[in-house]
Each structure stands twice: as C-alpha cells, then as structure tokens.
Amino acid sequence: MSRRSYWGWGLESDEPTEQQRIDYAKKLSERHGVTLTPPPHPTISGVSLRAPRISAPAELAGICSTDTHDRAGHTYGKSFLDTVKATRGVFPNPPDVVAFPRTEADIVHLLEWCDTAGNVAIPYGGGSSVVGGVEAPKNEARGIVSIDLRELNQVLEVDATSRAARIQAGALGPALDAQLKPHGFTLRHFPQSFEWSTLGGWLATRSGGHYATNHTHIDDFAESIRMVTPRGIWESRRLPGSGAGPSPDRMILGSEGILGIITEAWMRIQARPTFRASAGVTFPTWEAGFEAARRVVQAKLWPANCRLLDPIEAGASAGLDGTRAILILGFESAELSQRWNITEAVRLARDAGGLIDEADILVVDGARGGEDVGRQGAVGEWRNSFIRAPYTRNISAGLGMIGDTFETSITWDRWPEFDRQVRAAVTEALQRVCGGGTLSCRFTHVYTDGPAPYYTYSGLGKPGAEAEMWSEIKKAASDALIAAGGTITHHHAVGRDHRPWYDIQRPDMFASALRAAKKAVDPNGILNPGVLIDP
C-alpha cells in the first residue's frame, strides 16, 4: 500500500514523476513566454524538522508518533499555499507528536494528557483543510499534538427503518460509502475532496457537497453527534427533529475542532438512486445562465445538481468553445422517474435563452439502472475534470504560478452587482501582483434566495515569492466579498486564514457567547487555538 503523500493530494503513488513536472513546466513556459523550472522533487529525506519538544507518556506511546513523515504530513492542510510550502520543504511549525487513537477512550486519554501537560491538541480528519484549520498557530510555545482519527473509520450500525447510520468520525468518503453500499444505502455527500476528507471533518467544517442543490451542507444529514471535550462527553439524542431550545448539534456543526473531537455521528442516509436525469444547457451569456438557474431553483424542482459555469469555466472544463455558459442540471431518485423534472427544468432554462438538443437530455429509469447516465457529453466532461482537479495541483506546485479559488454566497437581489465588484477587485489585484491573469466563476450551489458563487483565478508569479503574492490577492478578494455583503466562506470554513474577515462578518455578541461555550468545555484553551475565536 502506498502511503499518503506528505506534501501533495492523495497517495505517494499519485505524485507526479520528474518527467511529468518537466513537461508541465515546459507547457506553461510556452504559454506564458517565460522559462519555468520545476523545483527538485520533494523527498522526505530532504526534510529537516525542529526536534520534538514533548514526548507522549508511556501509556499513550503506542498510538503516538514522532516520525518525520508523520509530522511533516500533519503540518499543513491542502491549500494552494500549504502545497507550495510543503513542496519547498518549509516546515517551521510542525506538530511535536502525531497521535493515531484507535478508540474513543484513546481520545479521552489524549485530551487528558494535553489538558494536564499544557499541550495544544489539533483534531485532524483527512487534513484537506484549505483555511489553515489543522495547522499549529505560529509561535505556539506549548507542545503541539495532532490527533488523526483515521483508525476510527467504521460504519457501526445501520437503522434501515429510519434510514440512518452510526458512523465513526475518521471514515474517509470512499470507505464510508463502501460500507453503506451492501445495505443499499449512501450518504450522498460529495465534497470535491471526498476521497481525502472525513465525516468528522465535514461535520466540524459544515462542508458543502456537490450533487447537492437540495441537501447541500452536511448539517442536513446529521441526526445526532457525539463529541469528546476536555471536560466530558457531549452527545445529543437521535431525533428526526426537535424544537427543544438551541440545538446541541448545531453548536458542534462548524465548531472546527475548538470545542471537542467528534468521534461518531448518526447520519441520515438514502437509498441509492437508480432513476437519474441530466442535461447541459448552454447560454450565449453568463447573465442568461444565472437567470435560468434562478428560475429552476425558485420553481422548487429541487435538482440534485444545478451548477452554472461561466464561459471561461465552460471552455476549460466542459469542452465548450469559451463563448458560452453552461448550466448542468441533474436529478436523481431511488423511487421515481425524473423525466418530468428534467423536462420542466429544461423548459425553464430554454425560456431564459438556453439551448439544448432534445437528444442531449439523458434519462435513465430504475429498471435499466445504468450507472453511467449523466457522465456523457459536456456533463461527463465536467464531472471527470472536477474529480481530477485536485491532483493537477501536484504537478504545478512550486512552479511559480499563483492560482487558487474562493467561494461565497449572496442573495439574488445583490448578485449581479456583487459579481461586478468582486471581479473588478480581483482583476485589479491580479494585474498589480502578477501583471494579469485569468478569473472565472461558477455556481457550486444555488438556493431559492441566491447563489453560492465559486471563483477561480490564476496568474504568473515568481518562484519563492508565492506567499506574498498569494496573500495580496487573497486579501483583495476577501475584502471585496465582505464589502459587497457576501460571506467569507460558503463551505471552505474559517480556520486561521479567514479569521480577519470572519471577525467582521460575525456578530460580536455571538463571539462572546462562543468564547463562553469554549470556556465551559475547554477551560485551558488547548483545542485548536486561533481558529474561529481567540479564547
């Protein structure tokens, strides 16, 4: 078995070869009229870390590691900048110890140790955070223990009658789904990071799935959650709904590891869909596309997927010519034909100026149950490039390109002006920092009252100066999102990187209430300091 890459997306076997990096550098050099040279291939033998400042007590030694590969691999999440730093072997602040608990009791003991010894504890799921969520705070004088939940990866119980399953927090997306499959069920929560993120991480960050216009956030699937805090266990009752005061689960959802470590949850599951329908409707303009998306979602047709790509994105990832936008519509069900839904959705999209040939509307009904519907044509192209996208960063890392994404949401009444302001600010920043670049947008999710736009940008940087250049563009983008009335994040979470803008967005009284809650369960402030609030 190949082990996890300590610097890139996926396994060591997913790392690009030297030749692939050279070829890619050549391609980019030609495109930009410059000479880019790939940095040396990262190898763990070339990484030197500060000596561990603490060691685990004897009774925990068996589940703790101070191995360089483990410590380097748990230093960062997987943001653009994380990957650049890890590729270059920059690890100024690694965890001193990485723990791999096998049971919930191990987690209780680990937190007891951290609490009494004055160590920081950082919960670690798949480590796919793109906001500095699993990174130790800078200049942290205390010992740092990264607590990786990978061993707690089982579906423990399935309640087929209520359609719910008790699942351990460290289960990665594919393992979780594979264990539900023999029962005929699925969670159907698919963040792009599905392969390398966990149930606990999804709950802790309120992740947003794709194929998820209807049930978007993991919140919608959580029936009850169990969490270990430094002062005891926090567990809610299994209930389909409850009006009994503020929800204990809602307090855990999005808590990003500052209140406790989620160990398991009862999750609402679904029968695996066998009825599917999909269509990729193209539009002569971006504006016509977003008008169609609004009409479809406000008609309450509840597509599972309602994803709009602007002309640049449609050109890059759906095989179009770069002049047209595309709206990707998908419906699915385990019980009912989706023919009527797709027909009505396409009708609404056509009314807004959309174009699609009748033959390109794909419908598969349960009896035929084909797995491949929706994976053909422009829709299929988009899906494949969506899944592959995180691996391509392994090839481009360290070449000097500055490229990243940022996401938000905004109500329809403010949307077009919001888009104009954000694009103007980021285009100006790209010009100033990189001398130009590309900027594109898609809607990852669409609600009846507004879209969740997701922007992608890229520009030519200078190898070695990526951090400063990226920070300038990130600041311009984040300032623009907040100034124009949006949220600093729709589904990427707050972590440490989004703190300055989250602090402006969230009500001060709420921050006080959150601080008080943290004090009750984590009085010594050991859990993930610097994330969400300063204790």
Ligand SMILES: Cc1cc2nc3c(=O)[nH]c(=O)nc-3n(C[C@H](O)[C@H](O)[C@H](O)COP(=O)(O)OP(=O)(O)OC[C@H]3O[C@@H](n4cnc5c(N)ncnc54)[C@H](O)[C@@H]3O)c2cc1C
């Ligand atoms: C290529 C790529 C694509 C992505 N696509 C999406 C997407 O489509 N949708 C989306 O929502 N996000 C996306 N993300 C962001 C990221 O995958 C999510 O935030 C995800 O939910 C994190 O899960 P994880 O298991 O990797 O958690 P980690 O990255 O390990 O941790 C994230 C945060 O949660 C805390 N945490 C983790 N596990 C626990 C636990 N058991 N108990 C308490 N706290 C815990 C950590 O301390 C940290 O603060 C993407 C990231 C990448 C790199």
